[in-house]
Amino acid sequence: MANFSELNLSEPVLKSLSSMGFESATDIQSQAIPVALSGQDVIGQAQTGTGKTVAFGIPIVETVAREDTNIQAVILTPTRELCIQVAEEISKVGGFKGIRTLAIYGGQDIGRQIRSLRNHPQVIVATPGRLMDHMNRRTVKLDHIRIAVLDEADEMLDMGFVEDIETILAACPSERQTMLFSATMKPGVKSLARKFMRDFVLVSVKATEVTVPTIEQDYYEVPEPQKLDVLTRLLDIQNPELAIVFGRTKRRVDELSNALQTRGYMADGLHGDLSQKQRDTVMGKFREGGLEVLVATDVAARGLDVSGVTHVYNFDIPQDIDSYVHRIGRTGRAGKSGIASTFVTPREIDHLHQIERMTKHKINRRPLPTFTEAKVSKQRIAMEQLLDACEDENLSGFKSLAEEVLEGHDSLTVVSAAIKLLTKGTNEVPIKLTAEQPIRIRSPKNRERGGYRGDRHREGYRHPRGGHVRGRSRHQG
Template identity: 60%
Template sequence: MEKFKVLGISDEIIRSLNDMGFEEPTPIQEQAIPEAMAGNDLVGQAQTGTGKTAAFGIPLIEKVRHTGGRIQGVILTPTRELAIQVAEELNKLGQYANVFALPIYGGQEIGRQIKALRKNPQIIVATPGRLMDHMERRNIRLGDTKILILDEADEMLNMGFIDDIEKILKETPESRQTLLFSATMPRAIQNLSQKFLKNPTFVSIKAKEVTVPLVEQFYVEVPDRQKFDVLCRLLDIQAPELAIAFGRTKRRVDELSEALKKRGYSAEGIHGDLTQAKRDSVLRQFRDGVIDILVATDVAARGLDVSGVTHVYNFDIPQDAESYVHRIGRTGRAGNTGAALTFVIPRELDHLRSIERHTKRKIVRMPVPSLTDALEGQQKLAVEKLLRVIEEGNYDEYKGRAEELLNQSDSVALVSAALKLLTKEPDTTPVKLTEEAPLRARRDRNRPPQFNRRKGPGENRPPFNKNRSRPHA
């Protein structure tokens, strides 16, 4: 905790950090917290899993902890899942500082949110669309905002929230402090920062610091039509305790989750078209271990933080290196090891090499497993089950029957029969998934921006579509 104390953090938050199991600041926290605590505007380039929520959450709580009444801090996030996740972490950080953060997002009954707003939270964590709804209804006024944070700004841009973000920023006082966090820095994000931030400090966590060192990374080169059979074999061989399989599209997630269930696996899918109640139900089942495999799109998994995920399967290769880092960061957490395996069709090998260059990490080729490998994997699991029962020693009531069987049959035959009963043989039920078009490697457009320089009045900015309808948050 000494390294946190050096950053000038109050005893109440230090106590919370201790309860949460923090030991020392991550690189983004070390760089961002002093700047934000000093009241400076800040641009942080960092992915999910680097500790950025605490990097902006600690200064935010320090700034609002002695205030009451109206909303003092606003955090904008691209998805409802991330809004909930960020609010939960802020409430843990602020538990001894009497600070309350309220998540505001689409899909939840608006009357329930209005009731919660009457309790005067100091902080709201909101998706842009739902926050605009409340502002238009006069349920939320941002005139007292002291600090505004844009989390995963590039993802909000990709989802079409740029117009809403600009409107929200214009409703806050010019004297506010603004922090912007983004995994990538496209031109539109640079323009946003130049327009609304005052001489911001720029901090960046390089790719080599965000590719989780405890995650073993592999790829399998396989045609699209064979991916599903290979996934099933891997599941039989590796027997993950909790696994996430990423699909590129909603259709892919639906087809893959149904196909897995058809072959007897405990799986469910989540994507943006599901109702909030359904998504909450699936995530609760996954967290509780009721289902073993979660099939998800990138957007649906944003902000997802489930402890105990042992394997990540990129059924479809991610769009870019940032998405790859985000996906594999779902495992290998809290000091635990994890494994990430990416399926690559031959025409996507250049795209894989591009990801390797950006992450500065070699992804190891794995041979395509056979049906024999899958069967051996299940046999190994059966042996482990038997040995575990022997180790636990809770089988005395079965000894008499075992002795009777040994008098009738050979011991090797008996153990072989037991293993056969315990072994799940590979299921080859025919399944057909709609093929996805291959991805091509793209040129790197994310050069580090120069945030100390503002654009002059004669310099062009890319136009925004003012007529774009607001996406549902």
């Protein structure tokens, strides 16, 4: 991997990359950026998670002129979520250069987008359908476009956007630079490239270089009724910073996210039946650390790109190889390490071995985590939190109470009681599911006396694992 300082980038861009925490370029970045900066058309073949947004974002920021108030670059994405993520990333890359970026996607009030366009963004990131709406309204003009990018081109074609894409590209100046990024080179992608690109350079990163080195893959053989217990024990033992749990159906996602909330985890679900406002709210909380666990279907998570996801859990084994690769690719992003765990029932073992053969990668079997291991891990986390609290300089108001407690009890007993309170557990009772076998959730003791669950969902309550919970979730009305 090359350092960004070796790629002949401007000081403002290098400053932006440094503030984003980037040092070395990924394979797709080190290969694609020099070609794109030369002005040539580029086809980048790479899976998600390889840093391709920065690969085309840097040439865009280096090419567009800050003093020119026209739209100079357009990036097409297949989904709203990816549209927002790409726009945020381009804004960061162009921050110190003063480049304005705007996301345009369906589901958001078009009037708000029209008002935002009056701020003269130089770069727009858009879903094809909404961009066509703006073109028909004449609120977006593409006659000053210098660079056009198709991100996840294969997915856009699979979703039926080919006519919109052709109309949009035809509206751009013929002398523009075109970049196309795709995980696969299907016939439709090749046809699009031949029609709208000139003397392009193909930059390819093999899938084996993407998924294998940075992601630890393992599986747990577990009967269906025990899956939730195994998941929560893993969450307690591994203590992920951010985790995504994949469920097979929308109903599964709702029931699982509800069960995790009831057990006290900061969790929420993401699937296609949610309104755009609900999806934006969930993703906003996840990106900002207001959630520790995102439960999602494959469709909802398509194009999802959130930095800092340390663990992926396949609560239900995916039905096809592509879905498996896509799911585990949500962690181990841009060269960072990650852990992907799959729950497999005994009758699904053969399917798991098929995934191993197709990906040419061994998925390691792990023993089921025990209740004792989870309990010890909780106690260790509680102890660390207690020690962190000891470093707080603002404890003077509590010392008189501490002295009063210590008059009747020794310090060892008091500290033990504090750790016990921080790791307070609850009983398990079954909840009936309609889609799959029962998931078991924990029901609090003494709920009417202000029990554990009520405290966790109280306004402004700080979860023991960090972050705040604001009000009640949509699952609880």
